[in-house]
Amino acid sequence: MNFSLMSPQSLLTPSFDLEKTLNSGQVFHWVPHHGGFAGAIGDKPVYIEQDGQRLLFTGADESLVVRYFALDHPLHEIVNSFPNDPAMNLAKEYSAGIRIIRQPAWECLATFLTSAMKQVLHIRTISHAIRQRFGRRLQSGDLCAFSYPAPEILAAARLEQLVQCKLGFRAKNLLATARAIANGQIDLEALRKLSSEEARYTLLQLPGVGEKIANCVLLFAYERLDVIPIDVWIARVLSEVYFKGHNKISVSELKRFAANYFGAYAGYVQQYLFHHWRLTYRKRG
DNA sequence: ATCCAGGATAGCG
DNA sequence: CGCTATCATGGA
Numbered sequence: 001m002n003f004s005l006m007s008p009q010s011l012l013t014p015s016f017d018l019e020k021t022l023n024s025g026q027v028f029h030w031v032p033h034h035g036g037f038a039g040a041i042g043d044k045p046v047y048i049e050q051d052g053q054r055l056l057f058t059g060a061d062e063s064l065v066v067r068y069f070a071l072d073h074p075l076h077e078i079v080n081s082f083p084n085d086p087a088m089n090l091a092k093e094y095s096a097g098i099r100i101i102r103q104p105a106w107e108c109l110a111t112f113l114t115s116a117m118k119q120v121l122h123i124r125t126i127s128h129a130i131r132q133r134f135g136r137r138l139q140s141g142d143l144c145a146f147s148y149p150a151p152e153i154l155a156a157a158r159l160e161q162l163v164q165c166k167l168g169f170r171a172k173n174l175l176a177t178a179r180a181i182a183n184g185q186i187d188l189e190a191l192r193k194l195s196s197e198e199a200r201y202t203l204l205q206l207p208g209v210g211e212k213i214a215n216c217v218l219l220f221a222y223e224r225l226d227v228i229p230i231d232v233w234i235a236r237v238l239s240e241v242y243f244k245g246h247n248k249i250s251v252s253e254l255k256r257f258a259a260n261y262f263g264a265y266a267g268y269v270q271q272y273l274f275h276h277w278r279l280t281y282r283k284r285g
Numbered sequence: 286a287t288c289c290a291g292g293a294t295a296g297c298g
Numbered sequence: 299c300g301c302t303a304t305c306a307t308g309g310a
Contacts (some may be wrong), residue, residue, distance in 0.1 A: 025291060116292040120309065123291080168306030173293085210293045231291035250300075273289070 008056040011065065015075045017097025018050040024098050024275040026121045026220050028111055028127040033143065033239045040131075040145040041068045042104055045138035059140055060096045078225075078265045082272070085243040091276035100219065100271055105188040106181065108149035109203070110223035113177055114170050121277070122166070130154075130167035154178035172210025180206055196224045219267040228258050228270045237277050 022030045022037055030039035036049025036056070046059035057065055066072055079096075082088050114126045127148075134157065136148035155178040156161070162171035179188050186206065191199040196218055203214040215229035228234070235254055242257060243249045262269040 112291080115290095116306085117290055118292090119290045120308080125308090165305090166307065169304090170292095170306080196302070208293065212292060216291075220295095229291070232289090232293065252299090278291085 008058050009062055009065075011055040011057070011071075013022075013050075013053055013055050013071055015097060016050075016055075016069065016071060018048065018069075020095060020098045020275065021069065021101065022137070023272060024095070025278065026202040026271065027101060027103060027125045029131060029145075029148075038143050038145055040138055041065075041066050043136065043138065043147045045140040045143055045145040047140075047143050059143075060139040068102055070101050073099055073225075075099060078268050079272075081263050081265050082269050083261055083263070087237070088269070088273070091272045092210050092278070095272040098271055098275060100225065100268060102223060103221045104148070105191070105217065106151055109188070109206075109209075109213075109217045110148065110154070110174060112216045112220075113206075113208050114167055115213070115216075116170055116208070118200070126166050126238070130162075133161065133165060151178045153179035155182035170208060176207040192222060196222075196227055198209070199224075204213045207283060219270075225265050226263075228255075228259070228262065228266045228272075230254060231274075233274050233278055234258075234270055236281075237273050242249055 003199070009168045018037065027029060030037040033047060034049070037048050038045070040046065041060050044064070046057060046065075050056075055065065060068075075097075077255050079092060089146060092271075099163060110130075111123065111127055115123045118126070128146075131146035131148055134153050135146035138145045138147060138236050142204070154174065157175065157178075159171055159175055162175055165171075167174060181188060186202060186253060191202060194202070200211070200214045200223060202219060203209050203217055204211070208271040209217075212231055215227050218224040219229060230238075230251060236249065238254045238258065239249045242261070256268060258270075
């Protein structure tokens with residue numbers, strides 16, 4: 001820990017695991033720094049570390065930290081709503097303390113737009129490349145972070161510059177989506193007032209945004225905690241655990257099952273299963 | 286070297 | 299509707 005320039009603020013957090021939350025594949029720009037993590041919340045450079053049930057942080061006030069990390073979510077109640085079965089209980093234990101954080105809508109949308117057919121590690125690489133090339137440098141003491149560039153910034157970029165950020169075929173989608181947001185075709189803030197179905201329909205208009213990415217944005221940026229993104233991992237979990245023996249379960253069937261079985265906090269269920277399986281699948285065999 | 290990754294999309298029957 | 303090829307890039 002190094003709080004040379006600023007004295008840290010402190011906060012008691014009964015049920016929260018900072019490291020798991022930041023490494024569970026919902027947010028991609030936080031990096032280990034001293035004993036904690038350095039990153040940006042919006043345009044604020046933040047350092048945060050966890051010592052037992054205590055959070056120590058600089059760069060943001062307490063209300064922002066509580067909001068961003070969703071420390072107000074009733075986690076105990078949420079976890080208790082999970083179905084009671086062996087696979088779920090394993091994930092519940094392994095992923096204990098993960099919260100679904102409240103990300104700024106644009107950086108969440110843009111980051112998941114670049115996630116198609118990419119490993120979590122590579123999504124991080126892309127996120128950092130875009131932030132370093134187009135974002136603002138946020139310096140605070142020995143901590144350096146970069147903001148995510150606004151839609152207007154990326155809308156003005158050349159395709160070749162985005163390709164250089166290792167985006168591959170996703171570059172043109174990010175560029176076109178940034179332009180659609182920048183020129184007002186779609187108002188991301190207006191989506192907050194809409195139902196999940198209406199907001200999803202709007203997001204699907206954006207190039208490169210299909211149902212899975214739209215659901216990620218609804219869950220990670222718009223607090224729709226019942227929404228379940230079904231990616232390759234969740235499809236694998238569902239078919240191997242809940243459809244053992246069957247072969248070839250269609251995605252629409254998996255969706256139907258999940259919607260009926262996982263309850264009001266299905267998005268949380270999904271995150272706990274995703275984290276558990278992604279990090280233990282090889283060892284399990 | 287070959288396969289696969291927090292997918293989307295057009296083209297096909 | 300359901301299936302398939304294709305789209306870049308890098309890590310295992």
